Amino acid sequence: xxxxxxxxxxxxxxxxxxxxxxxxxxxxxxxxxxxxxxxxxxxxxxxxxxxxxxxxxxxxxxxxxxxxxxxxxxxxxxxxxxxxxxxxxxxxxxxxxxxxxxxxxxxxxxxxxxxxxxxxxxxxxxxxxxxxxxxxxxxxxxxxxxxxxxxxxxxxxxxxxxxxxxxxxxxxxxxxxxxxxxxxxxxxxxxxxxxxxxxxxxxxxxxxxxxxxxxxxxxxxxxxxxxxxxxxxxxxxxxxxxxxxxxxxxxxxxxxxxxxxxxxxxxxxxxxxxxxxxxxxxxxxxxxxxxxxxxxxxxxxxxxxxxxxxxxxxxxxxxxxxxxxxxxxxxxxxxxxxxxxxxxxxxxxxxxxxxxxxxxxxxxxxxxxxxxxxxxxxxxxxxxxxxxxxxxxxxxxxxxxxxxxxxxxxxxxxxxxxxxxxxxxxxxxxxxxxxxxxxxxxxxxxxxxxxxxxxxxxxxxxxxxxxxxxxxxxxxxxxxxxxxxxxxxxxxxxxxxxxxxxxxxxx
Amino acid sequence: xxxxxxxxxxxxxxxxxxxxxxxxxxxxxxxxxxxxxxxxxxxxxxxxxxxxxxxxxxxxxxxxxxxxxxxxxxxxxxxxxxxxxxxxxxxxxxxxxxxxxxxxxxxxxxxxxxxxxxxxxxxxxxxxxxxxxxxxxxxxxxxxxxxxxxxxxxxxxxxxxxxxxxxxxxxxxxxxxxxxxxxxxxxxxxxxxxxxxxxxxxxxxxxxxxxxxxxxxxxxxxxxxxxxxxxxxxxxxxxxxxxxxxxxxxxxxxxxxxxxxxxxxxxxxxxxxxxxxxxxxxxxxxxxxxxxxxxxxxxxxxxxxxxxxxxxxxxxxxxxxxxxx
Amino acid sequence: xxxxxxxxxxxxxxxxxxxxxxxxxxxxxxxxxxxxxxxxxxxxxxxxxxxxxxxxxxxxxxxxxxxxxxxxxxxxxxxxxxxxxxxxxxxxxxxxxxxxxxxxxxxxxxxxxxxxxx
Numbered sequence: 001x002x003x004x005x006x007x008x009x010x011x012x013x014x015x016x017x018x019x020x021x022x023x024x025x026x027x028x029x030x031x032x033x034x035x036x037x038x039x040x041x042x043x044x045x046x047x048x049x050x051x052x053x054x055x056x057x058x059x060x061x062x063x064x065x066x067x068x069x070x071x072x073x074x075x076x077x078x079x080x081x082x083x084x085x086x087x088x089x090x091x092x093x094x095x096x097x098x099x100x101x102x103x104x105x106x107x108x109x110x111x112x113x114x115x116x117x118x119x120x121x122x123x124x125x126x127x128x129x130x131x132x133x134x135x136x137x138x139x140x141x142x143x144x145x146x147x148x149x150x151x152x153x154x155x156x157x158x159x160x161x162x163x164x165x166x167x168x169x170x171x172x173x174x175x176x177x178x179x180x181x182x183x184x185x186x187x188x189x190x191x192x193x194x195x196x197x198x199x200x201x202x203x204x205x206x207x208x209x210x211x212x213x214x215x216x217x218x219x220x221x222x223x224x225x226x227x228x229x230x231x232x233x234x235x236x237x238x239x240x241x242x243x244x245x246x247x248x249x250x251x252x253x254x255x256x257x258x259x260x261x262x263x264x265x266x267x268x269x270x271x272x273x274x275x276x277x278x279x280x281x282x283x284x285x286x287x288x289x290x291x292x293x294x295x296x297x298x299x300x301x302x303x304x305x306x307x308x309x310x311x312x313x314x315x316x317x318x319x320x321x322x323x324x325x326x327x328x329x330x331x332x333x334x335x336x337x338x339x340x341x342x343x344x345x346x347x348x349x350x351x352x353x354x355x356x357x358x359x360x361x362x363x364x365x366x367x368x369x370x371x372x373x374x375x376x377x378x379x380x381x382x383x384x385x386x387x388x389x390x391x392x393x394x395x396x397x398x399x400x401x402x403x404x405x406x407x408x409x410x411x412x413x414x415x416x417x418x419x420x421x422x423x424x425x426x427x428x429x430x431x432x433x434x435x436x437x438x439x440x441x442x443x444x445x446x447x448x449x450x451x452x453x454x455x456x457x458x459x460x461x462x463x464x465x466x467x468x469x470x471x472x473x474x475x476x477x478x479x480x481x482x483x484x485x486x487x488x489x490x491x492x493x494x495x496x497x498x499x500x501x502x503x504x505x506x507x
Numbered sequence: 508x509x510x511x512x513x514x515x516x517x518x519x520x521x522x523x524x525x526x527x528x529x530x531x532x533x534x535x536x537x538x539x540x541x542x543x544x545x546x547x548x549x550x551x552x553x554x555x556x557x558x559x560x561x562x563x564x565x566x567x568x569x570x571x572x573x574x575x576x577x578x579x580x581x582x583x584x585x586x587x588x589x590x591x592x593x594x595x596x597x598x599x600x601x602x603x604x605x606x607x608x609x610x611x612x613x614x615x616x617x618x619x620x621x622x623x624x625x626x627x628x629x630x631x632x633x634x635x636x637x638x639x640x641x642x643x644x645x646x647x648x649x650x651x652x653x654x655x656x657x658x659x660x661x662x663x664x665x666x667x668x669x670x671x672x673x674x675x676x677x678x679x680x681x682x683x684x685x686x687x688x689x690x691x692x693x694x695x696x697x698x699x700x701x702x703x704x705x706x707x708x709x710x711x712x713x714x715x716x717x718x719x720x721x722x723x724x725x726x727x728x729x730x731x732x733x734x735x736x737x738x739x740x741x742x743x744x745x746x747x748x749x750x751x752x753x754x755x756x757x758x759x760x761x762x763x764x765x766x767x768x769x770x771x772x773x774x775x776x777x778x779x780x781x782x783x784x785x786x787x788x789x790x791x792x793x794x795x796x797x798x799x800x801x802x803x804x805x806x807x808x809x810x811x812x813x814x815x816x817x818x819x820x821x822x823x824x825x826x827x828x829x830x831x832x
Numbered sequence: 833x834x835x836x837x838x839x840x841x842x843x844x845x846x847x848x849x850x851x852x853x854x855x856x857x858x859x860x861x862x863x864x865x866x867x868x869x870x871x872x873x874x875x876x877x878x879x880x881x882x883x884x885x886x887x888x889x890x891x892x893x894x895x896x897x898x899x900x901x902x903x904x905x906x907x908x909x910x911x912x913x914x915x916x917x918x919x920x921x922x923x924x925x926x927x928x929x930x931x932x933x934x935x936x937x938x939x940x941x942x943x944x945x946x947x948x949x950x
Binding site: 517518520521527533554555558559566574578579582586603604615616617624625646648650654657660726818821 | 841842844878884
């Protein structure tokens with residue numbers, strides 16, 4: 001019975017657990033329960049990825065109604081891979097939350113926090129595994145509503161305006177997606193993604209369908225903070241509670257990247273999007289500008305959370321750059337970076353949250369002298385920071401390696417050079433913080449005895465992510481296999497030999 | 508004739524929208540939004556979407572407007588002069604609108620039975636759902652059975668809204684019981700409210716259980732039942748209402764509704780079907796569909812009722828607090 | 833003439849959507865932004881319901897002797913979307929209440945200035 005329902009469990013578990021968490025009410029109890037459920041979802045998603053890699057596709061017809069009449073859940077290598085990252089980060093962040101939100105969220109709201117977290121996880125998992133375009137919209141709203149709540153739970157009043165801006169932008173984005181899906185439905189009569197794909201193919205460049213595509217791309221662009229639609233992200237990530245920032249930065253925008261990939265590659269098809277409409281040029285230009293503009297913005301911020309918020313927008317640029325290359329390797333680099341970026345940003349924001357826990361500030365000045373006071377936290381920060389830069393033996397290097405290879409495959413020297421040049425900007429913004437931590441002295445007015453190492457429940461998940469950064473940076477076989485089969489799965493025809501070549505080159 | 512009504516309603520909608528843009532009095536803006544919502548409900552009826560019209564009138568025009576008015580009571584009714592330039596928004600809107608108009612050019616003609624939406628997928632709902640599900644209301648069949656997972660997601664969205672509002676505002680129970688609350692002086696209102704409220708609740712129950720046959724269902728019923736309590740709170744004061752349905756109890760109810768819905772899915776899993784496969788609930792598939800739909804609609808109704816009332820509590824307990832200050 | 837009859841409905845709906853969208857992005861007052869969001873969404877609902885209409889059809893509730901029904905699927909989708917809309921509205925309005933309490937204003941340009949002082 002368990003195997004039969006495997007595809008539905010990642011969304012059902014947190015969805016059913018959320019109301020139970022609310023009933024449990026007590027802080028410690030709801031924390032334990034939420035963590036347990038998220039852990040189960042993680043175990044299920046490991047099995048799903050294994051099943052997807054060996055069998056190809058798992059389809060689950062909800063209500064027993066065959067698609068396209070009923071709603072179908074559809075798991076393949078692509079979404080199973082992203083789902084693994086989402087459920088893993090969710091579990092680690094929940095472990096981390098216990099101490100972190102003690103400091104940042106009112107005690108009476110803790111069970112609401114965990115309920116909202118589970119709702120967000122359910123929403124994100126729903127977006128990932130559904131095979132129905134309208135169902136995707138519903139789960140998008142589940143996750144968004146939970147996200148607005150989570151962001152607004154911080155104690156600083158600026159989180160309120162940040163959450164409101166996020167809510168308005170997010171709702172505009174969702175409404176755009178709704179319009180786009182409506183236009184597609186109008187021309188095809190169906191909402192099932194595969195059925196949509198086969199029926200869109202029948203039209204040769206239709207104005208209604210093209211408009212639908214444009215609205216969907218803009219709507220998802222808002223959700224993933226694609227430059228220049230990213231303005232909601234820096235304030236939201238800066239003022240949200242640290243645990244929320246760690247969770248959202250490594251999952252929410254990444255899921256939106258997945259949705260973009262799904263719509264472009266599965267539903268519309270690359271011929272339509274890239275060759276007829278020339279979207280690759282637009283996406284590539286936006287991605288390059290995002291990488292440079294936002295990496296630069298990251299170097300001039302004084303709040304460390306804002307630094308990494310801008311860095312996140314730049315990293316989304318890398319993912320979009322990968323898929324705008326329109327090759328298996330490029331797409332693979334994009335998918336791989338979705339996973340890898342979750343590992344690095346999760347660790348970084350956890351470290352920043354640990355600093356807030358001890359020092360009470362995340363201004364860059366607050367990092368002065370922390371290298372001595374919080375050695376483990378800052379060591380984790382350093383390794384994750386090196387991973388963002390793309391230093392060898394970290395996952396950041398693996399992503400950039402495939403991205404540059406993908407660009408060089410097409411003799412696109414400019415893009416390859418730009419990717420490497422942008423890494424220098426990352427050196428600057430990571431370097432500033434490391435300089436403060438290791439080469440400056442603790443301010444005189446701070447008592448060295450109060451600023452000590454973060455509690456173990458915060459350090460443990462942080463270090464799990466850091467070790468994952470190193471492990472997957474050295475032994476790339478697992479992630480590259482998953483990402484390359486995901487990319488091959490998405491690409492309709494031949495052209496698969498290039499990936500195996502790349503894999504050999506990397507070894 | 509229908510086209511003419513449609514045209515008049517659309518023109519009225521356009522005028523209302525334009526007034527909303529230019530008016531600075533927010534109270535009037537919110538009332539105009541209520542009108543906008545009711546007008547669109549009329550359009551929905553004219554376009555044969557009776558269930559949607561029912562929901563729009565109760566949820567869009569009813570609850571949304573009440574919440575907006577509740578917010579205005581706390582934030583003030585005058586919009587200050589806008590110092591932003593309106594040039595950029597106008598440009599964005601023009602470009603977006605032009606894109607949409609461009610998109611309409613290849614649209615299938617309005618109302619043509621040969622359109623793709625009427626040829627693919629939907630025919631099964633129209634032709635076979637009365638036999639497969641056994642209900643005359645096809646909207647209920649699709650909502651509660653074919654696309655039941657969407658509806659579960661929707662109940663979860665409502666639940667998530669309650670979590671959001673509770674986290675942001677909370678429901679404060681005052682210690683002072685002699686605060687001014689309700690309309691104590693208005694004897695006529697008291698009598699009329701006492702007559703109306705039981706009927707509203709009765710009507711809610713009718714809408715809840717008659718949704719299989721006519722327009723209606725859990726969403727509308729939940730909102731209508733909540734409206735009865737809201738009326739009670741307005742006339743007899745919030746403390747009295749809190750005594751009838753306490754916030755904690757409503758939290759339990761909201762959770763219970765979601766669990767009831769998901770529970771139906773789990774039972775169908777245990778009986779060997781897929782999640783929410785009602786055919787497995789009873790020996791006879793049609794009977795199974797009936798049980799499934801009635802129970803999940805009940806779950807929807809319970810959650811929507813509890814959430815809407817909780818949200819109202821949250822807003823109105825804020826208002827009373829600020830009156831005291 | 834036929835062309836206009838076929839599409840006038842959609843054009844008006846596009847106008848209404850854009851009116852709502854304009855209110856959202858141009859309004860300075862947060863309550864008005866939320867009203868705009870609702871106008872925008874309600875207009876999108878009309879787009880969906882318009883495409884479900886069949887000329888000469890009737891509401892999709894089985895009645896003897898009627899063969900032509902309007903399409904129930906858009907109705908179901910919009911029922912869902914309406915409820916999603918009110919959920920977002922409720923959370924948005926609660927945020928506004930909290931913003932008013934924290935900043936003393938709900939005009940966007942006013943609280944933007946106040947944050948610089950912190």
